[in-house]
Amino acid sequence: MKGNEAIAEAAIIAGCRHYFGYPITPQTEIAAYMAKRMPKIGGTFLQAESEIAAINMVYGVASTGLRVMTSSSSPGISLKGEGLSYLAGADLPALVVNVQRGGPGLGGIQPSQSDYFQATRSGGHGDFRMIVLAPSSVQEMAELTVKGFELADQYRMTAMILADGTMGQMMEPVALDLDVKPMPEKQWATTGTKMNRPHNIVNSLFLDPAALEQTNFERFERYKFIEENETMYEEYLTDDAEIVIAAFGIAARVSKNAIDEARKQGIKVGMIRPITLWPFPVAPFRKAADKAKAFISVELSMGQMIEDVRLAIDCKAPVTLCNRVGGMIPSPEQVLESIRQTAASLGGAN
Amino acid sequence: MVVFDKPHALTDAPLHYCPGCTHGIVHRLVAEVIDELGIEGQTIGVAPVGCSVMAYNYFNCDMIEAAHGRAPAVATGVKRANPKENIVFTYQGDGDLASIGMAETVHAAARNENITIIFINNAIYGMTGGQMAPTSLPGQVTQTSPYGRDVNHCGYPIRVCELLSELEGPEYLARVTVNSVKNIKAAKAAIKKAFQNQIDGKGFSLVEVLSSCPTNWGMTPQKALKWIDEAMIPYYPLGVYKDRSAKEEAK
Numbered sequence: 228m229k230g231n232e233a234i235a236e237a238a239i240i241a242g243c244r245h246y247f248g249y250p251i252t253p254q255t256e257i258a259a260y261m262a263k264r265m266p267k268i269g270g271t272f273l274q275a276e277s278e279i280a281a282i283n284m285v286y287g288v289a290s291t292g293l294r295v296m297t298s299s300s301s302p303g304i305s306l307k308g309e310g311l312s313y314l315a316g317a318d319l320p321a322l323v324v325n326v327q328r329g330g331p332g333l334g335g336i337q338p339s340q341s342d343y344f345q346a347t348r349s350g351g352h353g354d355f356r357m358i359v360l361a362p363s364s365v366q367e368m369a370e371l372t373v374k375g376f377e378l379a380d381q382y383r384m385t386a387m388i389l390a391d392g393t394m395g396q397m398m399e400p401v402a403l404d405l406d407v408k409p410m411p412e413k414q415w416a417t418t419g420t421k422m423n424r425p426h427n428i429v430n431s432l433f434l435d436p437a438a439l440e441q442t443n444f445e446r447f448e449r450y451k452f453i454e455e456n457e458t459m460y461e462e463y464l465t466d467d468a469e470i471v472i473a474a475f476g477i478a479a480r481v482s483k484n485a486i487d488e489a490r491k492q493g494i495k496v497g498m499i500r501p502i503t504l505w506p507f508p509v510a511p512f513r514k515a516a517d518k519a520k521a522f523i524s525v526e527l528s529m530g531q532m533i534e535d536v537r538l539a540i541d542c543k544a545p546v547t548l549c550n551r552v553g554g555m556i557p558s559p560e561q562v563l564e565s566i567r568q569t570a571a572s573l574g575g576a577n
Numbered sequence: 578m579v580v581f582d583k584p585h586a587l588t589d590a591p592l593h594y595c596p597g598c599t600h601g602i603v604h605r606l607v608a609e610v611i612d613e614l615g616i617e618g619q620t621i622g623v624a625p626v627g628c629s630v631m632a633y634n635y636f637n638c639d640m641i642e643a644a645h646g647r648a649p650a651v652a653t654g655v656k657r658a659n660p661k662e663n664i665v666f667t668y669q670g671d672g673d674l675a676s677i678g679m680a681e682t683v684h685a686a687a688r689n690e691n692i693t694i695i696f697i698n699n700a701i702y703g704m705t706g707g708q709m710a711p712t713s714l715p716g717q718v719t720q721t722s723p724y725g726r727d728v729n730h731c732g733y734p735i736r737v738c739e740l741l742s743e744l745e746g747p748e749y750l751a752r753v754t755v756n757s758v759k760n761i762k763a764a765k766a767a768i769k770k771a772f773q774n775q776i777d778g779k780g781f782s783l784v785e786v787l788s789s790c791p792t793n794w795g796m797t798p799q800k801a802l803k804w805i806d807e808a809m810i811p812y813y814p815l816g817v818y819k820d821r822s823a824k825e826e827a828k
Contacts (some may be wrong), residue, residue: 245657271657275650276684283647283681287654290641291621291663295654313644417639417655419663422618426588428633430642 230368231256231395233403234298234324234388235264237372240405243294243322244270247284249277249303252336253392254326257298278303282310282323289319290429292416294376298324300392301342302333304350311385312351316431318415318446320379322372323357324388326395327527329554337554338392340476343531346389347505354443356450358386358457359504361475365399371502373405378457380411382449389504391527393477393556450506459502460511464490468497470569471515473536473546474525475501477556482525485562494570504532512539521569522546525562527555584608586617590634597791597798600628600697602755603764604635607668607695610769611638614776620664621655623648625678627670628703643667646678649685652692664775666693672702675711675735682737689746689780693771696737699788700809707793711735714812719793738785738818748780750818754787754810756802767817779822787813 228236235257238246246261258274265272275281281297288295299307304325314321327342329335346359358378360371368390375386417427433439461479464486465471474482479500489496499515501508516522521544524533530548537546549565551557583589586608594600611617620638624630626645633640643651648667656665674682674696685692701719702708708721712734716725726734738750749771753764764786771782787809789801796804817823 245654247654273653273657276680279647280650280653280681280684283644283650284654284657286643286647287623287641287651287656288658289654290651291655291658293658295658309644310647317642417621417641418659419619419621419639420617420637426637427639428642429640430633432630432642 228365228401229256230365230397232260233365233369233401234372235260236403237369237405238296239264241294241373241376241407243296245288245293245295246272247275247281247297249275249281251300251303253328253395254298254300278306282307285321286310286314286319289321290417292413292418296322300326300328301330304342308351312353313431314385315355317429318383320383321385322375322379323385327391335554338477338527338556339554340391340527343528346387356505359389361389361502361504362394363476363479363500365397365401368394369401369403369405373407377408382453391476454506458506458508460508461500462511463498465497465499465515467495469520470496470566471519472498472523472525473532474498478525478527481557481559482562484559485566488563489566494566496566507535509539512536516540516543520544520573523549523565523569525549525557528552584612586611586637588635588637592635593631595792597801599755599788602761603786606765606768610772614772616664619662623652623667625669625673627673629668632668646673647681649681653685653690656692666695668695671698671710671712675737686741686781687744687746689748691775691778691780693775694783696783696785697788698785699790701790701793703790703793714808736813742818746781747819748821749774749782752785752813752815754805754815756805
């Protein structure tokens with residue numbers, strides 16, 4: 228199954244019956260899959276007139292408490308930025324998929340990870356966060372989609388799958404016997420009062436500055452809880468590692484090959500693969516920094532996650548960047564060379 | 578004997594609108610229609626960005642505040658979430674509907690989305706203090722057209738009902754006003770039809786209400802109502818621009 232299709236099928240398994248999107252490469256398989264499946268299962272697939280309309284249709288369905296999603300790729304996500312901010316301001320749960328391509332501007336259609344800042348800092352105006360999940364296999368595309376819906380509902384916020392063109396197009400076997408937790412009750416939803424409760428209002432406008440400040444404080448209390456409880460990551464050979472690679476998505480898969488080769492050459496290198504990019508898994512990096520002498524951030528960007536790595540380890544060790552951009556992917560040889568150079572600079576085995 | 582009462586679908590919140598503004602009248606008409614059709618418990622309203630941004634405080638049904646211009650897209654989501662139960666209306670001004678949200682408006686109409694749109698056309702941006710709207714008249718003086726709207730510089734005002742009437746999609750398009758008792762009664766009938774159409778599953782129904790903005794027009798409330806007759810109606814003629822069911826029945 229293709230990664231994009233795995234996301235679509237997992238969303239349906241998670242109970243999502245509403246999908247809104249606008250065509251953009253390299254994620255259109257998600258829309259195509261939904262267009263085929265949704266009418267057969269009593270769901271709604273609607274091709275919106277724009278990314279902006281699509282995210283606002285998501286906002287409408289989310290207001291009624293149902294699971295809903297949209298997907299796009301980098302330039303389209305920029306257009307959705309307005310809606311992402313409103314979803315955050317109105318505390319609405321939704322799943323948004325970004326199958327990233329190279330940028331800025333129209334960029335290209337090949338894989339990229341250069342929307343890391345946009346996803347983990349703020350996808351739109353105002354103070355807010357999204358839960359950002361970074362799959363590294365087709366299986367994870369499916370599993371994190373379910374997880375994304377669950378986290379979005381639990382914390383009343385947007386969860387974003389931050390994939391890339393490789394993940395979207397890659398074909399791998401995938402097990403779809405996915406566990407889905409029951410959806411929490413949503414008493415805030417605008418489902419019609421049925422004349423037996425006061426009206427519900429979904430809103431992000433607070434003209435009184437003190438009231439607006441309070442909503443921000445409360446939201447960030449929630450974010451703090453998420454940072455303490457919801458980080459996900461994978462460690463690979465970090466126990467004795469003198470060099471630790473940070474990489475996610477396709478970069479992590481390439482890095483694994485390079486690490487295996489470097490280990491054969493006697494270099495003690497391991498990897499921390501963040502699965503949640505926000506909240507960023509600070510703890511394993513902090514722990515690794517007690518022993519490791521150097522870190523390498525392997526990215527398909529000009530160096531975005533590297534800032535989080537430096538913050539996580541309090542600059543206790545040097546962090547270098549190993550990257551390709553514009554749709555290019557670092558080869559295992561490039562990563563291995565980066566590992567070897569780092570090892571040499573440490574005066575270690577070579 | 579009660580001869581005059583507040584519709585149940587209106588809350589007790591005091592309206593924030595300026596003296597002489599016709600938003601209050603249109604709110605009341607929408608609420609009366611919701612009462613008369615007995616649909617308050619299943620109605621979900623979508624407020625825009627503009628003067629009626631806080632409409633969510635004034636209607637007793639469930640309410641959603643949308644981003645500027647996006648109300649028809651939000652309403653599409655709400656309607657599609659539960660098409661059998663949900664009665665969905667948007668309440669939008671001219672900047673919201675005909676400028677920043679034109680794409681959402683046109684496409685919701687083209688899809689014949691089964692929603693009701695109340696479109697307040699007062700030929701100006703009220704909330705931000707009186708700037709030129711997509712419906713400001715040629716020569717109209719506003720904060721951003723201080724020498725009068727020059728059509729050679731910034732084009733002509735948009736007649737929304739006429740524009741949408743060229744589409745196959747929409748079910749019902751009507752332009753009304755609320756500057757006299759007679760016109761208010763006609764406006765209410767159009768609004769009621771726009772909701773009834775949705776209940777009957779007929780589709781996209783939009784009622785454009787020519788409205789006054791005495792504050793930003795720089796007029797007294799009385800003069801403003803007169804200006805609707807003298808300046809607005811000649812450019813924006815009242816009437817039904819599309820009524821597909823009526824046309825089909827007539828065949």
